[in-house]
Amino acid sequence: MSINMRRMLIGRPLPTSEAIHQRLSIPKALAVFSSDALSSTAYATEAILLVLIAAGSGALGVSMWIAIGIAALLIIVAFSYYQTIHAYPNGGGAYIVSKDNLGKGPGLVAAAALLIDYILTVAVSVSAGVAALVSAFPEFDPLRIEVALVIVAFITIVNLRGVKESGTFFAIPTYAFIFGVFAMIAVGVARVVTGTVPTVTPEALEGAGHATEALGGLTLFLVLRAFAGGCTALTGVEAISNGIPAFKRPESDNAGRTLIIMVGILSTMFVGITFLANSFPLTVSHEPGTATVISQVARYTFGDGTLFFFYFQFATLFILSLAANTAFADFPRLASLIAQDRFLPRQLTNLGDRLVFSNGIISLAFVASILIIIFDAREHNLLPLYAVGVFLSFTLSQSGMVVHWFKERKKQGFAPTLSWRLKVALNGFGALCTFVVLWILLITKFVEGAWLVAVSIPVVIFLFLRVHKHYEDVAHSLTLDGIESADIHPDSYKTGNRQPVVVLVNSLNRSSLQALEFAVRFSDNVRAVSISVESSAVENLQARWKKLNVGIPLDVIESPYREIGRPLIGYLHELDEKSPDRNLPTTVILPEFVVSTWWEKLLHNQTSVAIREALYQDQIARGRGRAVINVPYRIGDELYEPVIARKKAVVSAPTPEPVTSAPSVNGTHAS
Secondary structure (H helix, E strand, C coil): CCHHHHHHHHCCCCCHHHHHHHCECHHHHHHHHHHHHHHHHHCHHHHHHHHHHHHCHHHHHHHHHHHHHHHHHHHHHHHHHHHHHHHCCCCCHHHHHHHHHHCHHHHHHHHHHHHHHHHHHHHHHHHHHHHHHHHHCHHHHHHHHHHHHHHHHHHHHHHHCCHHHHHHHHHHHHHHHHHHHHHHHHHHHHHHHHCCCCCCCHHHHHHHHCHHHHHHCCCHHHHHHHHHHHHHHHCCCCHHHHCHHHECCCHHHHHHHHHHHHHHHHHHHHHHHHHHHHHCCCCCCCCCCCCCHHHHHHHHHHCCCCHHHHHHHHHHHHHHHHCHHHHHHHHHHHHHHHHHCCCCCHHHHCCCCCCCCHHHHHHHHHHHHHHHHHCCCCHHHHHHHHHHHHHHHHHHHHHHHHHHHHHHHHCCCCCCCHHHHHHHHHHHHHHHHHHHHHHHHHHHHHHHHHHHHHHHHHHHHHHHHHHHHHHHHHHHHHCCCCCCCCCCCCCCCCCCCCCCEEEECCCCCHHHHHHHHHHHHHCCCEEEEEEECCHHHHHHHHHHHHHCCCCCCEEEEECCCCCCHHHHHHHHHHHHHHCCCCCCCCEEEEEEEECCCHHHHCCCCCHHHHHHHHHHHHHHHHCCCCCEEEEEEECCCCCCCCHHHHHCCCCCCCCCCCHHHCCCCCCCCCC
């Protein structure tokens, strides 16, 4: 993709300082983090009815009681997450809560369940949106997959433009859908109350006549299956607790208010739609081409072919399709937290041009698109897989919160107040309820496809552990343990070579020390440079530099847009201009560690490749060459130890050149 095309689609890069201004207000946050939960009302009622119809149309009336039970469970879970939001204001949801209170194993289980759930959210939401489109325009049915993939690509691009812009954009369809559903409920209930319900069809009358007979075939197992199907209405409830840092200050308070608003709207919509579905003569069938339940309710409420009916269909299409945005908002954040703990590739922690986790967004779009193709963009094929991971994470999160509250007893001056007892009871009861529902889901939907999630979670955990093992091996090979002083100075070896040399360093480890030692053996005119993308990483580098007595001047170049190539080239140009011999462009030395397999290589940022490409393009533009030397360090080999540190150079090292004389480009330098 050319730069111009990229800028046109994604927009200009945002500096890191703009991050605080990208936060979301409550109205925008409701659109970003609640669209998944709110959109589930478009198919949750249908999921209940499609199970109950097996016992005959007379059994459909039980759906109202099931919906009330699910709404009660929703309130319990939501208030439990309200406690989580205030106890863990940095976000992370079930993963952080489980890891901190239940241990690494449960934390990884919650992480795997949530990541799988977010992938399924995209596939289910977009597929359901396509179903709404096909209900209004059946001619699109042969193009279900193509339409779904176009929608995924569109949502991906909008999210790559940044959290604030996506919030502004997605607010329109979210509130349009909320308005449409409440209007439908108001008009529909008025029709029921005034007795202007549409004429019942002969098929419906026949079903009603056999109601008693049908209820005789309504077993507990069937009711539990219907309850499990309707529990898809709870998907997305945890999203707000994962994305707390995206809210404007005070983050926890705004996130908590958004959660309460969402639950109020969601429960009202779900129960209202189920009530109308029981009041109108609907056709409930698994047969392809059958209009969705919510589409039939809208048709009976507003009238077939009316302007408001088409408004509602398009509002449903947009909210279902764009409900995937909740996953696009949360998946990258959760993946970055897991990657920080070294269970996923480190590239997932990188912020893109627009201050979003671009790699996580693209990864989610890719995997979800594969699922859409495999399952033919039909949400009913995916729904049996959908809620298992959600309720597993619910159970772990709330169980972790119970342990969290009990840990508070160890604090000095603790007293078991009524508020504390209520919190423990609320989280404990919520954990019990979601645990029961989890088993209902597993038992009733295991054969339908829930087994696939039950198998996928251990597979994902295995991948987590393999990735973590690799990063541990890398850390062991690069650790500075055992090196008390490096004593690497430019004059340790009298080479007589005054060729200007720069060693690129982003952290101080055995690989970078090896490159620094190579540099001082190569030239007497050596500097080190670090491109400052994260201030904390630079501060850590400077502290280690001083502690190990590295006698090479260290220049720190600020990079407000989190890029490395352009600031480095500007810095090199300045060094070239100040060099006594301008015919000798500064040589660049790149520390690079080497791994054994192709998949291990994928786990690391290909920074050296990007730097070499940037330097190559600069050479083409300036018409002069620059030597670039890679110093490889093989992971797993015998640990490198600086030779100079071992031999303690005979000639005492001179005082390092003051950093204040070093050139500065877009930043500062320090020793």
